Amino acid sequence: MVVALELNKHSKYTMLTRYLHAGIALGAVYQLATSLILLPPDEKGSALGHSMMEAHELGGLVVAAIIIAHFIWSLLLRKECSSSIWVLSSLGQWRSAFFLIPNFLYAFIGKLKLPEPGNSLAKIVEMLGLLVMLFMAVTGIAIWVNLPENNLADIPKEVEFLMYIHSLASKFLWAYIIGHTCMVVAHIRAGDAVIKRISPFHNEVNTDK
Numbered sequence: 001m002v003v004a005l006e007l008n009k010h011s012k013y014t015m016l017t018r019y020l021h022a023g024i025a026l027g028a029v030y031q032l033a034t035s036l037i038l039l040p041p042d043e044k045g046s047a048l049g050h051s052m053m054e055a056h057e058l059g060g061l062v063v064a065a066i067i068i069a070h071f072i073w074s075l076l077l078r079k080e081c082s083s084s085i086w087v088l089s090s091l092g093q094w095r096s097a098f099f100l101i102p103n104f105l106y107a108f109i110g111k112l113k114l115p116e117p118g119n120s121l122a123k124i125v126e127m128l129g130l131l132v133m134l135f136m137a138v139t140g141i142a143i144w145v146n147l148p149e150n151n152l153a154d155i156p157k158e159v160e161f162l163m164y165i166h167s168l169a170s171k172f173l174w175a176y177i178i179g180h181t182c183m184v185v186a187h188i189r190a191g192d193a194v195i196k197r198i199s200p201f202h203n204e205v206n207t208d209k
Contacts, residue, residue, distance in 0.1 A: 018200035020070040027063035064137035087123045096120035108186045129176045139166040
């Protein structure tokens with residue numbers, strides 16, 4: 001799942017932050033790809049679909065651990081995200097973000113310069129993205145813990161509900177990843193070395209512990 005860090009041009013992220021970000025990005029793509037093929041355990045179908053379900057479960061546990069580690073490290077300890085969770089409760093931030101939306105659309109097609117890093121819209125999307133991924137991690141773990149091992153034909157109603165909201169949240173994740181990818185493309189087109197700033201394979205990093 002791709003974490004919504006606003007990649008400030010003047011920020012140097014630690015190597016741990018970069019690896020966590022890369023792990024979530026690759027993990028998100030993997031999880032969404034397997035979700036297109038998998039079959040729920042109580043549904044009859046091809047062996048591939050059920051194998052993908054198992055792969056999705058296993059991958060989900062790994063990605064959930066990375067998401068939680070990233071959330072704690074980058075947001076609570078290092079505070080390398082450009083905003084805090086409280087930005088979502090600010091009416092002023094939401095109002096400013098609303099008026100920035102046309103600017104982003106024009107910037108993407110090259111008609112305007114990109115808004116400065118740390119703007120209201122970026123902060124809000126950043127926090128919403130983190131919360132969606134954290135929510136999917138928590139509900140995914142809850143499904144895995146409560147899914148019966150021996151009688152998959154009769155999944156409890158509570159687990160079915162968890163599976164439903166987990167699937168519903170994935171729609172927001174699809175939208176977030178597509179939007180995030182579009183913004184990366186816009187940054188690259190504007191001459192901003194956004195990949196180098198967050199890539200763990202680039203050596204200009206903050207080495208502070």
